[in-house]
Every structure is written in structure tokens, then in C-alpha cells.
Amino acid sequence: xxxxxxxxxxxxxxxxxxxxxxxxxxxxxxxxxxxxxxxxxxxxxxxxxxxxxxxxxxxxxxxxxxxxxxxxxxxxxxxxxxxxxxxxxxxxxxxxxxxxxxxxxxxxxxxxxxxxxxxxxxxxxxxxxxxxxxxxxxxxxxxxxxxxxxxxxxxxxxxxxxxxxxxxxxxxxxxxxxxxxxxxxxxxxxxxxxxxxxxxxxxxxxxxxxxxxxxxxxxxxxxxxxxxxxxxxxxxxxxxxxxxxxxxxxxxxxxxxxxxxxxxxxxxxxxxxxxxxxxxxxxxxxxxxxxxxxxxxxxxxxxxxxxxxxxxxx
Numbered sequence: 001x002x003x004x005x006x007x008x009x010x011x012x013x014x015x016x017x018x019x020x021x022x023x024x025x026x027x028x029x030x031x032x033x034x035x036x037x038x039x040x041x042x043x044x045x046x047x048x049x050x051x052x053x054x055x056x057x058x059x060x061x062x063x064x065x066x067x068x069x070x071x072x073x074x075x076x077x078x079x080x081x082x083x084x085x086x087x088x089x090x091x092x093x094x095x096x097x098x099x100x101x102x103x104x105x106x107x108x109x110x111x112x113x114x115x116x117x118x119x120x121x122x123x124x125x126x127x128x129x130x131x132x133x134x135x136x137x138x139x140x141x142x143x144x145x146x147x148x149x150x151x152x153x154x155x156x157x158x159x160x161x162x163x164x165x166x167x168x169x170x171x172x173x174x175x176x177x178x179x180x181x182x183x184x185x186x187x188x189x190x191x192x193x194x195x196x197x198x199x200x201x202x203x204x205x206x207x208x209x210x211x212x213x214x215x216x217x218x219x220x221x222x223x224x225x226x227x228x229x230x231x232x233x234x235x236x237x238x239x240x241x242x243x244x245x246x247x248x249x250x251x252x253x254x255x256x257x258x259x260x261x262x263x264x265x266x267x268x269x270x271x272x273x274x275x276x277x278x279x280x281x282x283x284x285x286x287x288x289x290x291x292x293x294x295x296x297x298x299x300x301x302x303x304x305x306x307x308x309x310x311x312x313x314x
Contacts, residue, residue, distance in 0.1 A: 001089055007033060008052015013087065013094055015112065020119045020288055022112065025064075027054050029085040030096035030110040033064035035121070036233075037290065043228075043235050045144040045262035056082040063144050063262070067108045067125045070140035070248040070268050076104050077140075092116075105131035119288040120312070126281045129274035138248045139269040139282035143237065144262050149230025150206040150296070151256045151263055152305060154223040156180040158200065182251040184218035195258065197296040204296050205256050207263040214259040218252030225309050226254050228265050234292040234305060236312050237265055238285040245270035287312040 006012040009027040016022075016038060023034035034042045046063040053060060059078040068077050079101040088095040098108040109126040129135045145151075159180075162172045185191070193215055197204035205215065221241065228235045239253060247253050247270055255266040269282035287308075294304040 001094060007046060015094060015114045017114055017116055019117065022114065022121060024094060024096055024112065026085055026087050026096065028062065028082045030098050030108055031062060031064050031066050031081065032110070032112065033062065035065070035286065035288070037119070037288065041146070043146060043230070043233060043288065045146045047261070054082050056080050061144070065141070065143045067110055068140040068142060069104070069106060069127070070138040079103055100130050105129065106135065106137070121286040123284045123286065124281055125284070126279055127274070128279040129276060132276055134273050134275055136271060136273045138271045139280060141267050141282060141284055143265045145207070145228045145235065145265055146230060147207050147209050147262055149228050149263065150204055151265055152227045152229060152301060153203045153219060153221060153254060153256070154225065155201050155203060156222060182220040184250045184252050186216045188214055189216055199296070199298045201298045202301050205258060205263065207258050209260050212260060214257065216255065216257040218249050218255040220247065220251045221254040225313065226256070226265055227305060227309065228263065229292060229294060229305065232291055232293060234289040234308055236287040236289070236309055237267060238287070238313060239267040240283065242270055247271065285312070
């Protein structure tokens with residue numbers, strides 16, 4: 001770890017293992033503003049008009065990776081994170097601790113650990129309730145990706161209808177009378193938008209700087225991963241799915257949002273009721289791969305993306 005200036009903020013922390021590097025801001029946050037291969041461009045989006053700003057009265061997007069409260073509400077989710085954070089470095093981990101949010105009594109913390117020799121980062125998000133009453137919420141972790149890439153999410157594995165087998169004599173588990181996934185749509189979600197690609201195995205959302213309207217979709221994702229493919233680099237986010245837990249937004253543990261500037265790869269934890277002094281944590285594992293290209297087909301994603309995901313999830 002080393003102190004560096006970045007994006008107009010003089011007191012950032014850079015972590016690197018020679019393979020990848022990440023940069024966390026301490027003048028604002030908690031936020032990871034950069035992640036990428038050493039010497040190569042940032043995989044995360046940066047807002048050029050907001051870099052370096054501090055002490056804003058309104059929430060600023062900045063770019064990078066942040067921690068929010070779900071379900072989304074304004075102003076609760078939009079507390080300005082543009083003031084200095086406490087920094088703790090111990091045992092190879094970097095902890096970024098935000099002052100208690102004055103409008104909702106929640107303290108946010110992000111802990112980052114970089115694998116010594118590979119493009120793997122462990123990110124632990126923590127919310128602590130400093131109110132005198134219970135607070136219901138879910139951790140919501142948003143990674144803002146650079147433009148001109150595409151998000152890729154797995155569908156749940158296919159099975160025929162129990163009464164309509166694909167082949168004569170095929171025995172199908174009766175549990176497949178019931179649904180196996182949730183897809184959640186917002187009022188501005190247009191399924192006719194050409195940025196969507198729905199294959200039999202995957203859901204793909206393309207980031208297009210020429211497309212003016214935002215899009216969002218959420219899902220229950222028991223396969224536990226989402227990815228972003230851009231310029232030959234594959235960013236994979238892994239999150240454990242807690243079966244039987246109640247997730248926000250009608251059951252979403254993954255969501256994605258895009259507009260003309262960027263695309264967000266988002267994960268959510270289950271809803272919890274935090275007592276006074278109580279905390280909840282949510283873990284993400286990040287992986288970055290080079291030399292990956294894939295068209296928007298099952299065969300191409302199976303061949304180029306899925307092996308990388310499987311290697312990360314071993």
C-alpha cells in the first residue's frame with residue numbers, strides 16, 4: 001500500500017500486487033475509484049466533472065465502487081459521501097470507515113484485501129446502526145463500470161416441464177412445476193430496447209453511449225456471479241446466495257443499471273432488521289481476466305466467459 005494523489009484527491013491509497021492495482025479515496029468515501037491491470041486503463045467509470053470534489057452538500061456519483069442502503073429511497077440512499085473517511089491498515093487489509101450518516105444514523109465501512117499474486121480482490125461491506133431504534137435495510141454494493149462493455153448474467157439451468165419431457169421416458173423433478181428465478185422490472189425498463197440480449201442461458205445488457213434512456217433489471221441469481229466484458233477484459237463479481245433469505249426489490253441479489261455514461265454491476269444482501277449497535281456484512285469477490293472476447297450467444301459465452309468464471313469459483 002502507498003499514499004498517492006489520484007483524480008484530484010491528494011490522499012488516496014494505492015494497493016497493488018504487480019498484476020492488478022486498486023485505488024481507494026480517503027478524502028471522500030468509502031469508495032474504490034480505480035481497479036485494473038497495472039499500467040492499463042481503469043475498468044471502473046470515473047466522472048470527469050466530479051473527480052477531486054469534496055465536502056459537497058448533495059450526493060455526487062464520482063464513479064468507482066460504493067456502498068449504499070437498499071431498498072432505494074431518496075434522500076436515505078443518497079447521503080453525500082464526499083467527506084474524509086477513517087483509514088485503518090492491518091494485516092494486508094485496507095479498511096475505509098465513513099463518519100456516521102447524520103440523516104439516517106448508519107455507519108458504512110468497506111474492507112479491501114488484495115490477493116498477493118492474482119487478480120482477485122475480496123471486498124467486505126459493513127453497515128452499522130447507530131440509532132436508538134431498529135433499522136431495516138439491506139447492503140447494496142454498486143460497481144460503476146467504464147462505458148462500451150456489456151454485463152453478462154447467467155440464467156438458472158434449464159429443465160423441461162415435468163409433464164412435457166424433451167425425450168420419451170425422461171423423468172423430471174417435480175420441483176420444476178415451480179419457478180426458479182425472479183426477474184424484476186422498473187417503470188423505465190423497456191424490454192424492446194436493443195441493448196438487451198436474452199439467450200437461453202444468459203442475460204446480456206450492453207452499455208451504449210448513444211442510447212439516451214436509462215435501463216435497469218434485477219434478478220434472483222443462485223448461480224452467484226455477474227460479469228462485465230469490455231475491450232478484452234472480463235470483470236467477474238461473485239456473491240454468495242442465501243437460499244430462503246428475503247432480498248430487497250422483490251427478491252433481487254443482483255441488479256444492473258445503465259445510462260449513456262456507464263453501467264452498474266450491483267449486488268445486494270438480504271434484508272435485515274438491525275438493532276441499535278447491530279451490524280451486517282456483505283462480501284463480494286472480484287476477479288479480472290485478460291484476453292477475453294465473446295459474441296452475444298450461448299456458444300460464445302460458454303466458450304470464452306464461463307471457463308473464467310468457473311476458475312474463479314473453485
